[in-house]
Amino acid sequence: MSVKAPKGVRLVITLTGRRNAGKSSLINAICGEEIAIVSEMPGTTTDPVARHHELLPLGPVTFYDTAGLDDEGALGELRIQAARKVLFRTDVAVVVAGEEGITDYEKEIIAELRRMEITFLVALNKRDLRDDTGADIRWCAEEGIRVLAVSANGGDGVRELKEALIAMAPGEFREEPLLVRDLVNEGDWVVCVVPIDLAAPKGRLILPQVMVLRDILDADAVGLVVKEREVEETLSNMGKKPALVITDSQAVLKVAADVPEDVPFTTFSTLMARYKGDLEALVEGADMLDKLTDGDTILMGEACSHHEVADDIGRVKIPRWITQYTGLDLNFEFYSGNDFPEDLEKYALAVHCGGCMLNRTAMLRRVRECRRRGVPITNYGVAISKVQGLLDRVIRPFGLAGE
Ligand SMILES: Nc1nc2c(ncn2[C@@H]2O[C@H](COP(=O)(O)OP(=O)(O)O)[C@@H](O)[C@H]2O)c(=O)[nH]1
Ligand SMILES: [Mg+2]
Missing domain, CATH: 3.40.50.11420 (Rossmann fold)
Structure with missing residues (x-):
């Protein structure tokens, strides 16, 4: 994988669907070259394949082609895990349906994307081979799902698909974040x-x-x-x-x-929490501090490994304050670096650093991944205000409830 732009600034678009639906072909059609592996044989694409492209006017994009979630056997299980991992970080997903149209299989993927709160649309591919896409289009309309009929081979509808993807990119790819x-x-x-x-x-x-x-x-x-x-x-x-x-x-x-x-009163770290991430989600995550129980494990996460100092904020002070605040017997585990632990789901709460070394896109991606995996996430600054009993006051200027 050749990633040139700094990690995290690329929009991640994932094409998912049945094998042979035409995911790789659609990526090729969008990117305009024959590079992704297109195959007559189902299941040739094993790992999620990444393809980098400059999607104008948006900028750098990574496309993933995830081979579908219908794999059987031991190797299949690995593929499904790999596909899920990609979905955790996906900004926009495309459910690609082939000749069969939207079946229970595609509906299952759609349910999964909705559960993970991933923005998606449905591409009814191989339109050249299908007489009637009407029923599928109606079903999508009833469900409130965006749908496009396309043909990767002929190029029909590919331009519209591109435009739809750009329009669906999360706000941080188009707007300057607000500080104060x-x-x-x-x-x-x-x-x-x-x-x-x-x-x-x-x-x-x-x-x-x-x-x-x-x-x-x-x-x-x-x-x-x-x-x-x-x-x-x-x-x-x-x-x-x-x-x-x-x-x-x-x-x-x-x-x-x-x-x-x-x-109106707030803190620099509250301003930065909003600038870097999703303040509302981080405040919601901090609610978990009132719902913990004895024996829960909290993940303390840092974006970079810095030289640990005595009385370190993430390793010593915040765990101490949380323990005092809750009066519970809690476990704290620490990690620093790029990926969340594989077993993220075992944590009752994740408390992340402010992300001074991360850009907003990367930080938001972490917040979303936690939410998609069902783990509440907050950050150092918000957690500190919470345990000091001042969270409601410092978020009031942002119009966030909490009283
Ligand atoms: N007729 C037709 N064939 C297509 C279209 N899109 C893809 N195919 C063919 O379907 C097969 C599977 O495509 P591929 O992109 O490898 O599917 P993937 O497994 O979803 O990545 C290949 O033979 C493609 O040439 C299309 O729009 N029309
Ligand atoms: Mg493929």
Whole structure:
């Protein structure tokens, strides 16, 4: 597999369906060359085959052809596992139906995609060999499923398929993520609280702080930067109510006490959680902290392996705080790196790092994978606010419920 663009920025489109339905042929038709293996013999494509392509105007895409989920025997079981793994990371799926049209087999795949909350459409392929696609099209309409009749060989409908795939790409492939700009108006004052303690790097601010300040300026608002000791005095001398107070999580308890309840209040890590991922999903995941039971295992996940420091936030502090918060006997397991553990399903909750080394697409993919596998996921920042009893307050500016 030759991946040139950084991992995670490619849109992943997976073609799934019966063997011989024409998945590889459709990928070829979309990409416009004969490279994927097309076969007269069912089941030639064993592992999910990846094919990279520049799908304009969207950008780089990886197509997977997953050989179907109907395999029998020992090798078949491996193929099904491999296919499921691809689906966990899929952004858009295409259910390819062949001459037989939509049968129970395709309906089963559709049910699975719906269960995993994967965006998909149905491509009725080999339209040149079929007299009547009407019944299938009606069934899809009744089910509220997007459907297109295509012919990989003749190229009929392939352009429409391409356009539909681009339109179905998740928002993060088309839109700039929001940091703080939508929360402030021109002329607003925003107070940013930056503790300068031993943990602060020498001679500079950290990236989330710099990004937030830049976004405040881009909104034509005024950013005031203070240490936690000056919050109370700054607020009383401002002569104007700030539109927002943003604090570093380390100082959140002290600052929360100094900021009046009617002033919108949040943390840099909450802003970053939304910027990098799906804040709503992460808040929902944090609910699990109230539902854990003795003996549950929590996965503490990091995107990169950094040098572990004494009193490390992910390895020491958060597990300690969660244990204190729940009063339960919990197990914590740690992992760092690219893939989630194979046995992800055994965890009651995943607590992921903020993902400073991941781009948004990659982080969202992790959030979705956890949800597809039925494991609630939250992140360090949201979990910290939760165990400090401040989650409801720091998510209020985003209009998220939680009261
Ligand atoms: N007539 C016709 N044959 C097709 C079409 N699409 C694929 N085929 C043929 O169906 C067979 C299986 O195609 P393939 O792409 O390997 O299917 P896959 O197993 O789903 O990847 C090949 O012989 C293709 O040439 C089509 O639209 N019309
Ligand atoms: Mg194939």
